[in-house]
């Protein structure tokens with residue numbers, strides 16, 4: 150047999166055939182629902198968000214203060230040892246200026262861009278922090294290494310979600326000192 | 341050249357109807373940490389990692405990317421098999437046989453309680469063109485198969501109910517099992533009709549839990565442990581997904597998977613050589629149908645074996661001593677993992693109150709549930 154003999158054939162289509170519904174498809178809209186158990190680490194993390202606080206977990210073996218917190222150290226592969234509050238300030242590790250929404254639809258001409266950012270939080274180990282949004286400044290004014298601080302929702306509006314923080318804003322000159330630097334050592338254990 | 345591959349460590353959380361206290365990561369960490377401690381190895385010393393998961397069951401696209409942390413596989417070779425744990429184990433076996441990997445860890449878990457409309461999710465597995473528009477319950481696929489199996493084998497609904505009674509009773513001796521109970525044949529037949537001849541109690545209820553196992557080549561296995569549990573045979577097979585064309589009476593996928601595993605293990609007469617078996621009983625009739633497909637008895641003979649007690653705890657061929665899916669809970673892609681766990685514990689002599697005396701060869705068989713026609717078989721020994 151020739152290779153052509155294996156072709157199953159079909160009908161050549163024009164763009165107008167699609168528009169006029171001559172090409173038949175089967176559609177289905179799934180109705181799937183999930184509810185992920187937060188568990189110990191993320192359960193506590195989110196409960197603290199509701200109180201306007203950020204909490205981390207410490208591994209004594211590798212001396213990392215991990216944020217987001219986790220009940221096991223993925224490197225030492227052992228349970229982590231203690232809770233520790235960290236600050237709600239940090240520095241921008243990286244950021245982007247998004248002109249499209251999460252479903253890739255384009256933002257309207259009057260909508261400001263979204264500013265996703267990774268913030269290294271003061272008190273957590275280097276390179277660890279929160280993936281969140283930036284706000285309250287012109288996109289072109291944000292820089293890597295810039296000091297930022299969380300802007301929280303009003304207490305009565307918080308639900309125990311990462312959106313209890315609205316965004317991180319640049320720390321105004323003069324207010325920087327009291328949030329500066331990482332705490333020395335491990336700080337106080339929190340139960 | 342690598343000659344044999346063994347299970348050198350295994351760990352589990354046990355199985356529960358719900359696990360709201362822990363995240364899936366925390367659940368898996370517990371099983372992984374226990375497996376590595378059991379094997380006397382740290383994940384940093386393990387050459388490769390395999391997880392088994394389906395995106396739709398996890399609620400994540402690309403769920404495989406969310407695996408490394410909780411199994412100790414960060415920045416290590418890792419991959420996900422979208423299938424049962426035993427299929428993952430087959431991949432791990434082949435990786436070790438290449439000689440490029442000495443040790444492989446394999447993970448499987450179920451967070452079934454987090455799938456909040458599991459009926460829709462299972463229905464989503466049906467063909468969207470041929471079958472889904474009929475809007476039949478996914479259990480109807482099992483109902484259809486049960487009808488045909490009972491017709492061909494002359495087994496009865498009562499005998500299927502006896503499988504439920506046996507397995508739930510076995511589960512009462514298994515501390516890992518979620519659904520142990522003392523019930524009667526009458527309780528099963530009087531339970532809510534689902535898709536007749538299937539009743540509610542014929543169907544394994546789902547459970548949460550995780551299992552991690554460590555495989556190693558022969559030299560590493562002997563250095564790590566006194567009783568390596570050797571993988572003697574592996575096989576897997578898939579029938580056509582087309583419901584309109586498949587064999588509804590015989591579980592051909594299971595027969596072919598078993599034949600492949602028996603060839604590899606050099607087993608000519610499985611009924612005589614296999615000491616005990618953990619086989620898929622996600623629906624009661626499946627245990628009987630699978631026994632015949634696995635040649636643990638003659639076609640049509642399984643019903644007599646359950647009736648006579650031959651497959652009970654003290655019978656000549658104990659089947660699902662763990663309680664099976666009916667007693668332990670249905671674990672989706674971790675179903676094979678719980679069966680391998682039972683084989684390892686029995687073959688090590690660590691099965692506690694449910695230990696079967698003097699066992700050397702065990703068989704684990706799994707089916708991927710409705711509407712699939714995929715099965716896998718593993719044969720393990722302690723010799």
Ligand SMILES: [Zn+2]
Pocket residue numbers: 208209210211212213222223224225226
């Ligand atoms: Zn650590």
